[in-house]
Amino acid sequence: MNTSLAVSTENVCRHYPMGEALVRAVDGISIDIGAGEFVALLGASGSGKSSLLNLVAGLDRPTSGAVIVHGDNLAALSREQLAKYRLHTVGMVFQSFNLIPSMTLLENVELPMRFAEVDRRERSALARRALERVGLGGRLAHRPTELSGGEQQRASLARALINHPKLLLADEPTGNLDSRTGTEIMDLIRSFNQSLGMTVLMVTHEQALAEKYAGRMLHLADGRLIQDIHPGDRPNDNAPDISSVKAPAPRGEKR
């Protein structure tokens, strides 16, 4: 395992009010992820895995605690600095692909480079190369709606990697794909993790997928980390060992 830390959270919380109740989406999670690791965040719906991913992505700010990515505490960054962080340090892939429907694939992949103020002439060539690398060299001028889910997710991967981020964050990247296409996408993500040394943090609810690709699995429930399984100390039984973890607080607790 790589010794330098890529992501580190210190007792991070994300609470938000919903009507009268206070939702504790992330409730005191402390984890350390080394550079180059492939980590899967597992848990049921509403366990807080996507909320944690959003905190690491700099899309959201913690209520308390710290999220430190490559030495920067995201909670202390200004909105402007946070935008720069999202632009240069992280690349994101979503379950619903999130490509802009009015743009062609080439334009979608070029978009982050517009914000990074990459020269116009350079941009097109870089985006073309990125799309060729994910096998979409023949689909440059197509709009997202003209493509299959797998193709859209590949384009989305090309876009996520275009500014050479250190961290790839994937939120259920195979959730909308059939298993064969899902495997193709996961193979691609693994190849980027291995060839580029990129740290990957992936949210999924598919245990099998996580076991096949991730080097480490973090199980979340009700906003808390209940299990941190490293490749070497994986238990023999399939059921997650929850004996060492205290019972989570009930959700929707009154303020």
Place this chain on the structure above:
Amino acid sequence: MRFYDVTDLAVRNLRESIFRNSLTTIGISVGVASLVAMLSLGIGLQQLASRRLQKSGLFDTVVATSRRDLRNLRERGEDGPAPADSPALDEAERRKIEQLPGVVEAYPDIRFVTEVRFDDKPHLTTVAGVPFSAKTNNDAFDGIQGSFFSSETAPEVILQKSFAEELLGIRSKPGSNTETNIVELAKPLIGKELTMRYAERTTSPSAPPLASLSESPSKTGPSDGAAYSVVSRQQTLKIVAVTDLDPDSLRGTGRARVFLPLKLAQDLHVMQSDLRDTSANSAPTYSSLSVRVTNPNQVPAVEEAIKKMGFSAFSLVDATRSMRQFFAVLDGFLAIFGSLALAVASIGIVNTLVMAILERRREIGIMKAVGASDADVRGLFVAEACAMGLVGGTFGVALGWVIGRLINFGTNIYLERQHFPPAEIWSVPLWLVLGAIAFSVFVSLVSGLYPAARAARLDPVQALRYE
């Protein structure tokens, strides 16, 4: 984001909902068109009024008179040097006045009543000298039929229309609208000669005296020392042009119907009615000088300077001032009414962009997720607003221009039916075109600020969740 990218993305976004954005842009166009239409009407009317007034030469002219002329003092009751020791308005003083800042020229008023013979028939009329500069500097002689004097001392005349009619024996019927065509009048007259008979005032004893007067200084005032004779002379003059100038409108040549080059008139030493010394031997003194200034704004300063020199000065600048004031107020009101439509249009921009935020919520979320800053998102919305303002402003100016032409066309049909000459009551100067477009962009930019700020503040997590 770079300027190119902001513009490019803004234009793309506008094209995406082309119908709605076109409607908003049409709203801006109508607003700008109404503003342009209103203001061009105000400007056109002002130009029409000031053109008429400038033609009269009333507002860029100061009249300087000697205080020795007691009539002036009685009429105006000014303080200043007593008549006896006030300076004489002579050639040296005329030159001094001409040297004042802002003064184009100072020329004496020469006007006398005399007999003109044409076709052996005598006609009595007022003859006036016209400065040669009137050829280019005064609109008054723009509409002449024929050509202006060929030189400063050419023995040539320009006839006023009514005098031309008199010479040809045409009687214009009062009250009838059938006006004689000036072209028809000029045709038989131009190139013909007429003879002007006049009395020359001279001190030369050799000239055969027609009447001889011996005056003592006490009778004629301090400058007129010498005795003089009046000699009957005649001068043949060639008709070069006919003008339809209203004889009342030119101050310097008021009510004259025959115009001579001023220099020629001076050289003839015609004895004028007030017995001024215009004889050849002495330096001429004038009872009044017309002082033309470069523009009406300089009239008060020149007036003041002339008064300091010891002369009386007056002008009609106050009349222009109130006219300007009137048009400033009129333009202001027209601009306010014109802007109302633009104000409505600006609400349309706010509405369109707020709708666009709702519609593009997810897209804004995606842009933020891939690294767009608040400033990028804000810039994009402001650019969209400005683009609508620019396009709307440009079309609006064009539309306003067309409306203006139509109103002008309609007005002229009306004027023609009322037997008035057509008038250009419509004017769209370049500054109005550029100003209206700039104003449209500015109003759109201001309208875009609120939606842009709202879009920039959008929470990316919420926005990405939005379907």
